[in-house]
Amino acid sequence: MVFWKKLFTSAGSITPDAVSDLDGEVLTVTNNTTTSETEIVFSTDRDIDLYELEDLCDRVGWARRPLRKVKKAIQHSFLVVSMWEVKAGRRVLIGFARATSDHAFNATIWDVVVDPKYQNRGLGKAMMQFTIQNLRNVDISNITLFADPQVVEFYRRLGFMVDPEGIKGMFWYPS
Numbered sequence: 001m002v003f004w005k006k007l008f009t010s011a012g013s014i015t016p017d018a019v020s021d022l023d024g025e026v027l028t029v030t031n032n033t034t035t036s037e038t039e040i041v042f043s044t045d046r047d048i049d050l051y052e053l054e055d056l057c058d059r060v061g062w063a064r065r066p067l068r069k070v071k072k073a074i075q076h077s078f079l080v081v082s083m084w085e086v087k088a089g090r091r092v093l094i095g096f097a098r099a100t101s102d103h104a105f106n107a108t109i110w111d112v113v114v115d116p117k118y119q120n121r122g123l124g125k126a127m128m129q130f131t132i133q134n135l136r137n138v139d140i141s142n143i144t145l146f147a148d149p150q151v152v153e154f155y156r157r158l159g160f161m162v163d164p165e166g167i168k169g170m171f172w173y174p175s
């Protein structure tokens with residue numbers, strides 16, 4: 001609760017009015033265009049409708065991946081974070097991220113996505129901070145990710161560093 005209050009004090013349209021929920025955190029978000037109130041829920045439940053997740057990834061133009069492999073990746077992830085808009089008792093998936101880990105020292109964050117309709121409102125930042133907080137809660141201290149060039153600044157603002165102390169990310173692909 002304290003975490004969210006701290007987190008959202010500076011975020012324009014999001015009020016620091018947090019209450020607890022079943023398996024996530026609930027925020028009350030004031031919709032700027034209407035007077036209606038919408039809840040944004042963050043969850044670590046990995047039971048996610050794969051078609052709904054595929055729709056979300058389609059909306060940001062990501063290449064489709066075989067759902068059986070996505071299912072396996074989610075099952076074997078250390079942490080799965082989803083972000084939902086809850087309105088009139090209905091919930092819609094609007095964000096997703098997951099992390100793999102050695103459960104002791106390291107975690108790597110993958111598949112960070114926010115529905116374009118909900119971008120630029122501080123929600124991606126909130127989802128990432130929720131993810132980082134969950135990893136810190138189990139004492140993971142080395143958190144890495146692979147940033148597409150156009151989002152490096154997004155991650156930099158969250159405290160991620162490019163090539164700290166000259167360390168280079170290296171990749172091997174089948175030729």
Ligand SMILES: CC(C)(COP(=O)(O)OP(=O)(O)OC[C@H]1O[C@@H](n2cnc3c(N)ncnc32)[C@H](O)[C@@H]1OP(=O)(O)O)[C@@H](O)C(=O)NCCC(=O)NCCS
Pocket residue numbers: 060111112113114115118119120121122123124125126146147148150151152153154157
């Ligand atoms: C990247 C993404 C998750 C950001 O989500 P978002 O909800 O729009 O981000 P936020 O509104 O929380 O932005 C947080 C901060 O980062 C900045 N930011 C967000 N996207 C940015 C970008 N592409 N370039 C530079 N800064 C960016 C915001 O201006 C904001 O700055 P502030 O804290 O100074 O106000 C979202 O744009 C997305 O899903 N993109 C498509 C998928 C993708 O590229 N994922 C990353 C793969 S590595």
